Amino acid sequence: MTAEAGLFSLVLALVLALVQSTVPLVGARRGDPRLMAVGQSTAIGQLLFVTLSFAILIALFVRSDFSVELVWAHSHTAQPLIYRVTSTWGNHEGSMVLWIFILTLFGALVALFGSRLPATLQATVLAVQGWIATVFLLFVLATSNPFARLSPAPAQGRDLNPILQDLGLAIHPPLLYAGYVGFSIAFAFAVAALIEGRVDAAWARWVRPWTLLAWSFLTVGIAIGSYWAYYELGWGGWWFWDPVENASFMPWLSGTALIHSAIVMEKRSALKIWTVLLAILTFSLSLLGTFLVRSGVLTSVHAFATDPSRGVFILLILIFSIGGALGLFAFRAGSLQRGGLFAPISREGALVLNNLLLTTACGVVLTGTLYPLALEAVTGDKISVGEPFFNATFVPLMIPLLLAVPFGPFLAWKRGDLLGATQRLYAALGVTFLSILAVYAIHHDGPVLAPLAFGLGVWLIAGALADIAERAGFARAGLAKGFARLRGMPRSAWGAALGHAGVGLTVIGIVGATAWDAERIVAMRPGDTVDLAGYHLTYQGTAPQTGPNYMANVSGFTIERDGRDLGIITSERRDYIASRQQTTEAGIRTFLFTQLYVSVGDRQQAGGRAVRVYHKPLVTLIWLGSLVMFLGGALSLSDRRLRIGAPTRARRMAAAQPAE
Amino acid sequence: MARMTRKQRRLTLIGAAGVVLAAAIGLILVAFQDTIVFFNSPSDILAEHPGTERRIRLGGLVLEGSVVHDEQASVRFVVTDTAHDLPVVYGGLLPDLFREGQGIVAEGRLDADGVFRADSVLAKHDETYMPPEVADALKKQGHFMEAATQ
Missing domain, CATH: 2.40.50.140 (Nucleic acid-binding proteins)
Incomplete structure (x- = not known):
């Protein structure tokens, strides 16, 4: 009965979504407040029903109710509770319910916290949210029913894919979806603006926090996925330029462009049409990502679905949403009022450069991702576009962008002074130069470009610090007054500096892990030793161990460095009983930001085991940098100015003073 | 800097966009020559x-x-x-x-x-x-x- 209740709640949510799609829109056209208010109650009602349905699905997984086909196919009674819960979204159907849950959550948030919005704008935004919810609910109900029954009910389930039985993967999809789906709000605002034919600074002020929220979640979502691939796939790679990774990276790139262009729009009323277009494109890329991942067009760990009808359905959603929105854009963009003027060298100009390079880089990633699919469809040739392609195209576009980032905050709005900005960055330039020399002195035998790339990361961090120091006015007002000003500084300023510094940390991590990494692959018997990057590892042997739903062989190594005992490192080979699959659990020890990584293969005929040892200098900075970017986003979000929403004109003038 | 007219500003913007796009297309074409497998x-x-x-x-x-x-x-x-x-x-x-x-x-x-x-x-x-x-x-x-x- 419970499963049917879950399905029924989804149907009820669909009915509410249909009402939400139409009634508030009619209300907004006629200026009828009662009809417009329907949007709020249906958005909240929809959230309640989808939450109920999602909770029922989780309960079915927790109770291991194998009379439900989905539970049987993706769960097992021996799985620990946490993985029975996460099995809920470790499959196509369940993950789509999660997608819709997050969508309705965002819709309800707009309904609850959007009371300061102009009533017609809020009603139109909620109606657009209703359209998205409608098509996705239809998709789930028509092609991917998560509550389908199985009769007779089997006694045992087939187990969740073992490589998904992991804590990182438990939180990766919800965070990633919060990012993907969060961009739907920016999309809904953009479409609403086009329908209303009006965009202004207040609009941008509304779109910014939602976009920032989505962007922050997407940032950590991607980072967690990357760290998972690093430790779970057993060969120390942290980014593969796999189409599925690109699918999440493209909305991140255009979302990053969007949070910057929205600043120009809010502060200077410029770039209006571009910002609206970018909001549409960002969510379109999220939808494209959903299509690529969920349709089975691509094959990877993420491609659960192989049912072609699903692919066709998602493709239809894609054409309907993107085509509809872009059509509306083409039709209505001309009616939007043009924005203010600015000189090429100005804060606006810097942000335009940011947008130009980010969207071009996004286009390059899109080309590399879709080209193999297009070529195969046209000529039948199968090719693979991998890391060499992206290194040759994406990286050259990122270098000018990252070089320019520290200049941006030092340029004035409207008309900036490049020379003045450079002068105020002298200290940061000096630090960068010294760091390049220092790194070259230590690693002069490594790749020649590595110290320069390292310097690029330092430049970003030093530039962010210089920005903070300049705002505090340490140089002009002295330390005491500077610290006092530091406290009064708007949080969004801290957020921006943290965001940029986070990118710098990630760059340093990438340089360390790719330029100075070391790797050894050796066959080892107990007692054998291997030396790598100054570490001395001794293989102590392998012992069997029993896990909740797997048998493991645990190999232990002792680590020494310069005669000092650094403890042990263990790596596992797991055999999952129900699915008869094997996984490798890499052994990882972190020394400051550097990691030692050991992964052990099966026993070989000759005896002994193949052992891979990696030394990855500074690798954790890749993910710590992403975390710092997330914190920057969160800090900006907590800024009072964004939290209270669009204030009245008089109050905005007062609030704008400290922000300049 | 001398004040630019609206038209000049727009041309600067279009020029910059053109340069970046041309660079990107060039990079893609070169990369397609020798990185595809x-x-x-x-x-x-x-x-x-x-x-x-x-x-x-x-x-x-x-x-x-x-x-x-x-x-x-x-x-x-x-x-x-x-x-x-x-x-x-x-x-x-x-x-x-x-x-x-x-x-x-x-x-x-x-x-x-x-x-x-x-x-x-x-x-x-x-x-x-x-x-x-x-x-x-x-x-x-x-x-x-x-x-x-x-």
Whole structure:
């Protein structure tokens, strides 16, 4: 009965979504407040029903109710509770319910916290949210029913894919979806603006926090996925330029462009049409990502679905949403009022450069991702576009962008002074130069470009610090007054500096892990030793161990460095009983930001085991940098100015003073 | 800086966009020349002789009984599309789901002796999945067995 209740709640949510799609829109056209208010109650009602349905699905997984086909196919009674819960979204159907849950959550948030919005704008935004919810609910109900029954009910389930039985993967999809789906709000605002034919600074002020929220979640979502691939796939790679990774990276790139262009729009009323277009494109890329991942067009760990009808359905959603929105854009963009003027060298100009390079880089990633699919469809040739392609195209576009980032905050709005900005960055330039020399002195035998790339990361961090120091006015007002000003500084300023510094940390991590990494692959018997990057590892042997739903062989190594005992490192080979699959659990020890990584293969005929040892200098900075970017986003979000929403004109003038 | 007219400003913007776009397109075209990897079955490789320079993705089934582990942690095996066989040497840890008789994709180059030197080997992700490239290569040979996908 419970499963049917879950399905029924989804149907009820669909009915509410249909009402939400139409009634508030009619209300907004006629200026009828009662009809417009329907949007709020249906958005909240929809959230309640989808939450109920999602909770029922989780309960079915927790109770291991194998009379439900989905539970049987993706769960097992021996799985620990946490993985029975996460099995809920470790499959196509369940993950789509999660997608819709997050969508309705965002819709309800707009309904609850959007009371300061102009009533017609809020009603139109909620109606657009209703359209998205409608098509996705239809998709789930028509092609991917998560509550389908199985009769007779089997006694045992087939187990969740073992490589998904992991804590990182438990939180990766919800965070990633919060990012993907969060961009739907920016999309809904953009479409609403086009329908209303009006965009202004207040609009941008509304779109910014939602976009920032989505962007922050997407940032950590991607980072967690990357760290998972690093430790779970057993060969120390942290980014593969796999189409599925690109699918999440493209909305991140255009979302990053969007949070910057929205600043120009809010502060200077410029770039209006571009910002609206970018909001549409960002969510379109999220939808494209959903299509690529969920349709089975691509094959990877993420491609659960192989049912072609699903692919066709998602493709239809894609054409309907993107085509509809872009059509509306083409039709209505001309009616939007043009924005203010600015000189090429100005804060606006810097942000335009940011947008130009980010969207071009996004286009390059899109080309590399879709080209193999297009070529195969046209000529039948199968090719693979991998890391060499992206290194040759994406990286050259990122270098000018990252070089320019520290200049941006030092340029004035409207008309900036490049020379003045450079002068105020002298200290940061000096630090960068010294760091390049220092790194070259230590690693002069490594790749020649590595110290320069390292310097690029330092430049970003030093530039962010210089920005903070300049705002505090340490140089002009002295330390005491500077610290006092530091406290009064708007949080969004801290957020921006943290965001940029986070990118710098990630760059340093990438340089360390790719330029100075070391790797050894050796066959080892107990007692054998291997030396790598100054570490001395001794293989102590392998012992069997029993896990909740797997048998493991645990190999232990002792680590020494310069005669000092650094403890042990263990790596596992797991055999999952129900699915008869094997996984490798890499052994990882972190020394400051550097990691030692050991992964052990099966026993070989000759005896002994193949052992891979990696030394990855500074690798954790890749993910710590992403975390710092997330914190920057969160800090900006907590800024009072964004939290209270669009204030009245008089109050905005007062609030704008400290922000300049 | 002298004040620019609206038209000049717009032209600057369009010019900058043009430069970035042209650079990106140039980069893409150059990269497409030499970073793309073609997918081949053993029969394709034996028929085309791609030489030792080009990177290739090789797909097929691991021949039963062909896997030999060397002392130096490298592994030799034979990849077959049932019509032709190709010997492969790989110097790393095999993926968890690598097994004899199952579909794999290996990436690398041919050496002068006609041995495929792989620098990465990918296996299917679970029990029921066959890399589509492998399935297609086998279908082309007319030897595709439904059982092989199970």
